[in-house]
Amino acid sequence: MDSEKIIEVRSLTKKFKNLTAVNNLDLNVYKGDVFGFLGPNGAGKSTTIRMLLSLIKPNYGDINIFGKPLIQNRKDILRRIGAIVEKPDFYLYLSAYKNLEILARISGADTSKKKIMEMLELVGLAKRYNSKVKTFSHGMKQRLGIAQALLHDPELIILDEPTTGLDPQGMKEIRDLIRHLSIEKGKTVFLSSHILREVEIIATRMIIINKGTTLVEGTVEELLKSDLMQVTVSVDDTEKAKSIIDLSGWQNNLKHIEKNDLLFELPTKEVADLNKHLVTNDIKVNSLVPVRSLEDFFLKITEGVSK
C-alpha cells in the first residue's frame, strides 16, 4: 500500500484493573479509506476510539495520526479530526444552533451564522435550529452529532455507530453523506458500526477485532473473497440435480436441500463451474443467489475466536 497512512496504531494495550479491553492491537488507516471497524459488543472498539481521540490513555503502544505521535501533538491532530463517540450528547438546555456555535468556537472554526446553518441544513435540522436539544429525538441528536463532527472541515472523521437510532431513510442519507465525504471531498472515514450491511456497502477496508485483538484486516473485497461462499441454487428437478452433484465431486459442498433449493458452500471461483456443470447436464437453473455476506463472515470469524 503506497497511500499515506492517516492512522497507524502499534501494540495498543489498555487495561482496566483486571480487564484487558484492548490487547496489543495494530491497525492502519490510509488516506481516502472508509475504514470499517467491527467487533462484537465488548470487543474493545469504543476503548480504541477513545484512545485515538486521547479521551483515555493507553497502558502501552503507539498511536500516530497524520504521521505524528498523538500524545505529543494532541492539539494539532484533534484540529484535523471530527468525531462522534458513542451516543451524541449535547447541552440539552441549549439550542442546536448554540451547541454548534460553542463547539465551533472551541475548535477555532468558522462561527458565522451562515456556516452553522449550512451544517444544520446538511443534516436536515435547519428548521429546528432554535429548538433546545432536550426536545430532540435520538435520531435528531445523531444528525446533530454528525453536524458537529463536520463543523471544522476535518480531514479525518471518526464515527462510532453514526446511524444508531435513525430510520431507514436517515440511515441511507448518512451512508450517502459518508460516501460523498470520502469520494467527493477526499476525507478519510473511520467507521465503527454494528450494522454490518452498512460497512459492507460503504467501507473500502476493514478490521474485525474481538477481545481487544485483531482478527482480520484488509479490503472488504479481499476478505469476502478469501473465504468459502454460500450460494443457493434453485433448480427445476431437485432429485436429478442431486444425483448429478453426487457424481460431480461437489457432493461434500452441498449442505442443505429444501424444495427446489440446494444450498452449497464452496470457493467463490467454483460457482460459475457448478452452474455450467448443472446446465450442461440438462438441469434448468432458475436462480443462483449468493448468501455470502459480511454478516456470515463476521459471525464465523468472531464465533471461531469465542470458541
Next chain:
Amino acid sequence: MNTIIYVELQKIFRKWRTYIGFIAIGVLAPIVQIALYYEGSGYVNHVTRGLQDSFFMSGNLFNGYLIGYIILQALYIHIPFLIVLVGGDLLAGEATSGTYRMLLTRPVSRFTLVTGKFLAGAIYVFLLLAFLFLVSVVGSLLIFGTGELITIKGKLIIFASDDVLWRFLSAYGFAFISMTTILAVSFFFSSMVENAIGPIMGTMALIIILLILSVIPIDALHEARKFYFTSYMGGWDGFFTDPLEVTDILRDAGVLLLHIFGLYGLTTYIFIKKDILS
C-alpha cells in the same frame, strides 16, 4: 483561554440553577430592608440600650451602611450554599450529560479547559457578590441614606460615614476569597465524580460539619478549629474593627488562598490524568 471562559460563562448563565443565588439574594435582601424600614429604630435602640444611659446618641445611626452590614452578616453564612450549586456542576455536569466526549475531542488542552472552567466559576462568584453589594449596600444607601456605622465587638465602635465605604469594599474583596475557596472545594469534588449531586451535597455537608464542630464547646475540638478552612472565612469582619486587625486579616486570607491554589492544582492534576469513560 478567553474562548473557554466565554463559552463556560455562556453555559453557566444559560442554566436555571445559576439564577437561584441571584433570586435568593434579590428576595431576601429587600425583605430585610423592608422589615428594618418599619422596625429599624427599635433595632438600634435594642442594640444600644445599655449605652443610652451613659451616652447621648445623635446623628443618623440607622442608615444604609448599618443595613448593609446587617444583611452581610445574616447572608454570609448562606452564600456558600449558592456557590456550590454552580461549582459542583462545573466538571461533574459535563460527565453527567456526556458532553466531556465532545469537549475533550476539540483542540484544546485539558489544562486550559479546567482553568477556564475554574475562572468562569470565579467570575460567577464575583458577580454574585457584586449583586449582593448592589442590593444590600447600594440599595440600602438609596433607601436609608448614609451615616455613621455602629458595630459592637466586645466594645462599641462607631465609624465616621466617610470611613465606611472602603471597609465594605475590602470586606467584599475578602468575601470573594472566602467564596472562591468554597468554589475550589466543590470544583475539586466535582472532578472526582460523574454526577453533580455528589459534589454539591458533599461540599454542603463538609461546610455544615466544620461549622458545627467549630461551635461545640469542647477544648479538643476548639483546638482543631485552626485546621478548618471555614474558621478563616469570617475574616471579612476584621475590616469593621478599630484598630484594623491587619495581621489576622492577612493570615486568614493567606490560608484561604493556599486552599484555593492547592485545591485548584489538585483538581487540574486529577483532570489531566483522568480517563474519560462517561
